[in-house]
Amino acid sequence: MKWHEKSLTELAKALQTKEVSSTELTHYFLKRIAEMKGLNAFLDVQEDLSLQEAKHADELISSGKAGFLTGIPIAHKDVFVTKSWKSTAASKMLENYISPFDARVVELLGQNGAGMVCLGKTNMDEFAMGSSNENSAFGPALNPWNSAFVSGGSSGGSAVAVAAGLTPIATGTDTGGSIRQPASFCGITGIKPTYGTISRYGMIAYASSLDQAGPMGKSAEDCALLLNLLSGQDPRDSTSLKAQEIDFTSLLGKTWVENADLPLKGLKIGIPEEYFAQGLDAKVRETVQNALKKFEELGATCISVSLPKTKLSIPVYYVLAPAEASSNLSRYDGVRYGYRAKEYKDLNQMYERTRSEGFGSEVKRRILIGSYVLSQGYYDAYYLQALKIRRIIAQDFQKSFETCDVLMGPVAPKVAWKIGEKSKDPVEMYLEDIYTLSPNLAGLPAMSIPCGQSQDGLPIGLQIIGNYFSEAKMLQIADHFQKNTNWHLQTPNLQSVEGAL
C-alpha cells in the first residue's frame, strides 16, 4: 500500500478499521525518511521515540479513546521546541539543545493531545530566516522535484517531507512567506492563519509580531483537519487570540452560496494588479492566470484591485523583522545554554566569539540590520516609519476586501531556483518575497496551493489571501479547486532524485 499517497481522512479510516496500525504506518514513514536521507529534510529522527508514540496511539485506538487523527504520523519544523527531539532552529548555536518542555503546537498534537506520532524535526533556514533553506547550518533540504533546486524556505524541510511522502503532514511557520513559498516550490498546500490563531509558546522566535504557525499538507482538506487541532487561545502566549468557534472543515464541499449550480458561484476574487507587475516570470503568470480561469469556470468572478504599497512591503518587512529578531536572538549569548566559544579572554570576547561562531551569516546580517534600525537617531527614520507603512498596508487590504471576498495571485515571482544561484546576493533573495510579506505585515491569513508546473517540471503555487478569520472560507475555496484539478495530486519522481543525490 502506498500510504504516503493517502489523505489524512483515508489514513484515519485505515487506522480505525485496523487495516493498518499506527506502528506499521510509523515504520513505513521512518523507512521512507531513511531511504530519502539525501533530501536532508530532517534534522533529527529518533525511531525508537516515534515507535513508542505509535504504540501508545495503537493502544488508544484499541481502547476506543482515539481522536480522529490519533496514530497518524507528523513532522515538526525544528523551530518548535521538543522534549524528546533536539530543537536547533537549524543553528549551530543550538546544535544539541533539548528543551525541557514541548511547544504548544507539539503538545496539542502529541501523546497528551491528539495522539499523532512525531516522526522528527524538519530542516529549515536558520532561525527561520531565509527563502531557500540554504541558510540551514546543517545544509539545505533539497527540492524533491529536482534536487539541484532549492526547496524554498524557511519551512523547506517540512515542505520537502510532505512532497516526498516522508510524512503525511507537517507543521511550519510563516513570518514573511515561510510556509507558502516552500509549499509553492515543492507543490504542496500550506496555510498561515490569522496572526494569533495558533500559540507561539515553544516556537523559537524570529520576529514575534509576524511569526505564525500553520499546517503544511497534501491538500486543503488535510490542512483544515490539522488547523482544527492547532487553533486556540493559550494563556502562555499573550498575543494568541480567543479560539475561533469554527470547525475549519465545516465549509468543505459546500457551495459558496446555497443551492447554486456552480460551487463557487458568487465568489468575488480580487486580483491585485501589483502582483502581476514587472518581475513576474511569464510561465508563473500564465499558470496562475489559468488557475484563475479555472476558478471562473467554477463560478467565481475575478475583479481587479490594487494594493499600492506592495513594493514597500519589502523594505518594511526587512526593517521590522530584523529589528525584532535582533532582540529575540540576544538570549543566545553562550551564558546559560547552547553554543559557547571555546576560547575567550573576557566576557565581551566570550559574547563576540560565541555569537560570531554560533550564528550563520544571514542571521548575523539581520541582527546587524535590526540593531541599526533600532539605534538612537535611526529609530524614527526606519522603525517608526516602517510601522506607519505597516498600518497603511493593512488598511489597503481592508479597502480591497470591501469589493472582494478573497485575493489571489502568485506566491512567488519565479519557481524554485538552483541551489547557490542567489546565495551571493541577499537583496535579490529578499525581492523574491514580494508577494508573501504583506499578509504577515497585516496579520492576514494566506495560503498556497499547487496550480501548475514550469517547463522544467517545478511546481508553481497560487496564493489565496483572505480577510481576518476567513480561514474556513479560504479552505473551502481551495478545496473546490482541488476537487476539480489534480495539481495537488502530482508527486515528484523520487527515483530520479535519488540517482542525483
Add this chain to the structure above:
Amino acid sequence: MSSTNWEVVIGLETHTQLMTKSKIFSGASIAFGANPNAQACPVDLALPGTLPVLNKEAVNHAIRFGLAIGAKVAPKSIFARKNYFYPDLPKGYQISQFELPVVVGGTIKIQVDGETKEIQLTRAHLEEDAGKSLHDDFYGLYGEKSSGIDLNRAGTPLLEIVTEPVMRSAAEAVAYAKELHALVMWIGICDGNMQEGSFRCDANVSVRPMGQEKFGTRCEIKNLNSFKFLEEAILYEVRRQIELIEDGGTVRQETRLYDPDLQETRSMRSKEDAQDYRYFPDPDLLPLEVTQEMIDQIQSTMPPLPSTLRDTWKSQYGLSDYDAALLTQTRSTADFFIELLGLIGIDLVKPAANIIAGEMASALNREGIDVSASPIRPVHIAQMLLRIQDGTISNKIAKDIFSTLWERGLNSPLPDNGVVDALIEEKGLKQISDAGAIEKLIDQVLAENQKSVEEYRSGKEKAFNSLIGQIMKVSKGKANPAQVNQILKDKLNS
C-alpha cells in the same frame, strides 16, 4: 565663594519590589532567600520558545500606588524592551515601560524642619528586575575561581518611581524617601525591606548658582539601599561638585556608585559610554489597558492614607502631632489604633493613644516585634481603659496589669474577654475607694510618721508627698490617689 551660594537639585528614582506571589512575567515564586536558581523557570531562564505573560497582581499594585499619590493611571501603557548584554540579564533585554508608563504625575507631601513641601512625581512604571552575578567566593564545577549567575531575582516585579528634580537638600531627599517607603508599605505593595533590596534609590544630583534657572550637569548615584547611605552619598556628591566647579572644573554627566566604607562616590561610567538601549515596544505583550472599572475596584479596597488619618485624628480627638505621627508610622499600628477606637468612647481616645505610644511602643521595641504580633490586643487595652475610667484601677495599676498580661500573652494567647477583670480579681488590685478604709490607712500612717506631719505643718510642702508615698505603699498602690490626696489634706489642715 562659600557653599551657601549654591543650590542643590535632586531627583530620585526608586525601585520598589512589588509584593506579588509570582514574578512579573512568569509563574516562578519571588520569595527571598531560596537556593540560587531554584526559583528560575524556563521563562526566567529565557529558554528558546518562552514568552512573557503579565502578572495582573503587579498591575493592581501599580494602580494602587497611582491612586495613593493622586496620579493619573494611564488607560493604555506599553511594555518596551531595553536591550543590553549582561550575564544576569537572560533575554538580553529587560522588559520595562519607556514611552508610555502606567502611572503619570502625582505628589507626595514631606515635612522638613516643620515645613510641609509637595514633591512632584514624574511617573511610575512597571518593569522586571535582573538576576544577580556572584563574583566573590564563587567556585566553578572543578573548584576553580569563577563567576556565578543567580536568576532567582530575574523577573521580580518592580515599580520604578521617578520624581521631578524638585528636592533641594539631602534632608528633603531623605524625607521623601522615608515618606515613600512608609507609603508603599502602607498600601501593601512593597515589604520595604531595604537590606534585601526591596526598596532602593538612585539619586540624580546637580548644583547650580543660587538664582540660576538652568540646571547644572547631573550625576546619577546608583543603588542606595539605606536612608543613611542616601544622605551621605548626596552630601558627598554635592560637596564634590561644588568643589570641582569652584576649582575651575566642570561636572561630567556620569553614573556614580557610593562606597559606604570610604563614604564617597566614584565614577562608574560616563555619558559617552552610555549604552544605546534600542528601546522598542515588546511584540510579545499587548498594550496594558486599565479600565475605569479596574480603577474603581482597587479604589474600593484602598486603605485610608496616613496623612488623612493624621489630619482626622488631630482634628477630631485633639491628638498631638507627635502621637498622630507615631500612630500612623506603620499600617499595622494604625490598624491597631483604629480597632481600639471602635471599642472605646471619644473621651478615652487620648489615654488610648498614650498607652500605645507609651507602654505598648516600649514593650514592642523590647521584644522586637511588630504591633500585629502583639500579645495584647485592642480589646484588652479597651478593658483596661474602662477600668481606669470607672475608678476600679489607677493608672499605675494599669501599667502593672499591662506588663503582667504582656508576659502571659507571650506564653499563650490571651482570651478576648474578661482577662483584665480576672487579673484585678486574682491579684486583688481593685482600687480602694471607700473613704472610711482610706481614712483608716491615713490615720495609721500619720501615727507612724509624726515627724513628717510636723515638718508639713511647719511649711515643708515636700513632706506631704512623702506621706502620700507612704500611704500608697501601705495600700499596695490600691488606694484611690485622688481620694488619698483630698482626705490627707483635710486631716492635716484641720
